[in-house]
Amino acid sequence: MKRLVPVLKKDNVNLELIMLIRTILAASKEIAFRVSQGDLAGVLGSTLDENIQGEVQKKLDVLSNQLLKDMLLDDDSVRAIASEEEDFVVAGHKGAPYIVAFDPLDGSSNVDINGQIGTIFTIYAARDDVADDSELQFAQQGKDQLCAGYVLYGASTLLVMTTGGPTRCFTLDLTHGGYLLTESECEIPVETKEFAVNIANYRYWSEHTKTYFNDVLYASEDYAGSSMRWNAAMVGDMHRIISRGGLFLYPEDSRPGNQNGKIRLLYEANPLAMLAENAGGKATAAGKRILDIQPSSLHQRVPVTLGSVKQVDEFNKVTVK
Ligand SMILES: O=P(O)(O)OC[C@H]1O[C@](O)(COP(=O)(O)O)[C@@H](O)[C@@H]1O
Numbered sequence: 001m002k003r004l005v006p007v008l009k010k011d012n013v014n015l016e017l018i019m020l021i022r023t024i025l026a027a028s029k030e031i032a033f034r035v036s037q038g039d040l041a042g043v044l045g046s047t048l049d050e051n052i053q054g055e056v057q058k059k060l061d062v063l064s065n066q067l068l069k070d071m072l073l074d075d076d077s078v079r080a081i082a083s084e085e086e087d088f089v090v091a092g093h094k095g096a097p098y099i100v101a102f103d104p105l106d107g108s109s110n111v112d113i114n115g116q117i118g119t120i121f122t123i124y125a126a127r128d129d130v131a132d133d134s135e136l137q138f139a140q141q142g143k144d145q146l147c148a149g150y151v152l153y154g155a156s157t158l159l160v161m162t163t164g165g166p167t168r169c170f171t172l173d174l175t176h177g178g179y180l181l182t183e184s185e186c187e188i189p190v191e192t193k194e195f196a197v198n199i200a201n202y203r204y205w206s207e208h209t210k211t212y213f214n215d216v217l218y219a220s221e222d223y224a225g226s227s228m229r230w231n232a233a234m235v236g237d238m239h240r241i242i243s244r245g246g247l248f249l250y251p252e253d254s255r256p257g258n259q260n261g262k263i264r265l266l267y268e269a270n271p272l273a274m275l276a277e278n279a280g281g282k283a284t285a286a287g288k289r290i291l292d293i294q295p296s297s298l299h300q301r302v303p304v305t306l307g308s309v310k311q312v313d314e315f316n317k318v319t320v321k
């Protein structure tokens with residue numbers, strides 16, 4: 001089985017970027033260990049604090065954020081970082097080449113039930129035309145990501161990553177502690193009958209979104225025999241789609257603050273959109289290619305339609321007017 005670094009070298013990834021990726025993965029191994037210890041290490045449960053999104057932070061949200069933040073700010077190739085759990089951009093090393101954004105723990109509501117959780121990350125080139133700690137560092141379109149990936153803390157710890165080429169899957173080998181290549185080129189089937197959505201939100205959806213469910217998913221013969229899955233962790237739903245196809249939906253809805261849904265552009269939608277596209281899938285927001293969206297704020301949300309090309313197109317045909 002091929003190890004991570006030789007694979008990245010063969011992909012012509014420069015050494016400095018390889019070293020930065022290794023920093024992120026070193027933090028992910030520490031998080032994987034803490035997650036596996038669960039109550040033994042007292043890491044389950046919530047804190048009394050809220051993040052800028054108004055979400056009560058889990059202890060593991062805070063712990064995984066601190067691990068990534070400390071290791072990244074210790075890396076002298078990092079100019080700045082942004083995180084779901086940090087209100088603002090945190091400056092790193094002056095003149096350094098890269099900036100990193102991350103969702104330290106995706107699927108937080110699964111922490112206390114031993115459900116699927118993960119870490120999502122993305123790397124861009126640092127901008128020299130704005131201040132190191134300016135939000136504008138991260139006002140870059142998703143198509144300019146240098147690297148995007150997630151680590152899934154499931155039965156096995158998996159890394160799914162692209163550096164602009166194929167989306168590849170690596171498995172953490174606990175015997176020597178390294179990630180080994182287990183899927184060289186992930187491919188999302190163009191057409192499937194599986195979809196992922198929190199159906200409990202139906203009442204808050206737009207008429208167009210309801211029409212897609214009523215007329216397409218529930219009524220059309222094409223979807224007879226289809227099945228629904230919802231992991232309550234986008235990384236988990238994403239990994240199923242990377243593995244066997246399907247559609248992930250988090251539409252906008254009428255609840256306060258959800259006019260653009262729940263998923264954050266910078267450290268959730270953009271990295272997963274790049275992985276999906278490089279695996280032959282598609283990722284849109286209200287019909288627009290997510291990777292073409294010009295970001296306007298650090299924690300902005302976008303409605304997400306991601307997965308098998310045929311299903312994404314069908315959803316947009318019905319819902320985008
Ligand atoms: O609670 P809901 O509405 O089902 O939302 C679940 C979604 O929220 C998220 O958990 C948000 O991410 P965080 O856990 O990182 O806050 C997604 O992973 C998941 O797809």
Ligand SMILES: [Mg+2]
Nearest residue numbers: 103105106107
């Ligand atoms: Mg998340």
Ligand SMILES: [Mg+2]
Nearest residue numbers: 084103105106
């Ligand atoms: Mg999170």
